[in-house]
Amino acid sequence: xxxxxxxxxxxxxxxxxxxxxxxxxxxxxxxxxxxxxxxxxxxxxxxxxxxxxxxxxxxxxxxxxxxxxxxxxxxxxxxxxxxxxxxxxxxxxxxxxxxxxxxxxxxxxxxxxxxxxxxxxxxxxxxxxxxxxxxxxxxxxxxxxxxxxxx
Numbered sequence: 001x002x003x004x005x006x007x008x009x010x011x012x013x014x015x016x017x018x019x020x021x022x023x024x025x026x027x028x029x030x031x032x033x034x035x036x037x038x039x040x041x042x043x044x045x046x047x048x049x050x051x052x053x054x055x056x057x058x059x060x061x062x063x064x065x066x067x068x069x070x071x072x073x074x075x076x077x078x079x080x081x082x083x084x085x086x087x088x089x090x091x092x093x094x095x096x097x098x099x100x101x102x103x104x105x106x107x108x109x110x111x112x113x114x115x116x117x118x119x120x121x122x123x124x125x126x127x128x129x130x131x132x133x134x135x136x137x138x139x140x141x142x143x144x145x146x147x148x149x150x151x
Contacts, residue, residue: 048106048136049079052143059116059147067118072111073143077104079136087133088112094121095128095145114145123151 057071077083082103090097096115104110114130130143 046081046106047079048077048081048083048104048134050083050132050134050136050138050141051076051078052141055141056144056146057114059145061148061150064118064123064149064151067121067149069116069118069147070113071116071145072113073130074109074111076109077106077136080106082106083110084135085110085112085132086135087131089131090114091129091131094118095130097130097132099132112143114143116145116147118149121149123149 052073052075054073057073059069059071062069082105084103085099085101088097088099094117096117097112098115099112100110112130112132116126116128118126125146125148127144127146130145132141132143133139134141
């Protein structure tokens, strides 16, 4: 019985010691995080920033007999470092975004092309989102494409 109590006491002591080490590491990590800007560099470094001309495109009404529609979202890198688009994905498989893999220099413009294919879909109003992930200060941007497919 005494051996069990000693082992338990040792285990509790070790766990408490680990907990305090964990807290110290978290506190140290918080300090490091507060010194880092949203773009991933220090406050003194450059950062990219993406600014879209519009975040929403309305495709209007179109017939189900001609269900494919395309649009583009133009943007500018208004930051001071090259902009890299890591990922662009849509909320549905009927909407497909495409984008350049090349870095966009500060002041340069770019675009994200989106194709909506309503083939085999029910007619009616639709709203789809396209999520853009970048290295910019505003890391995630959501674009909206909407329209009405008639019978």
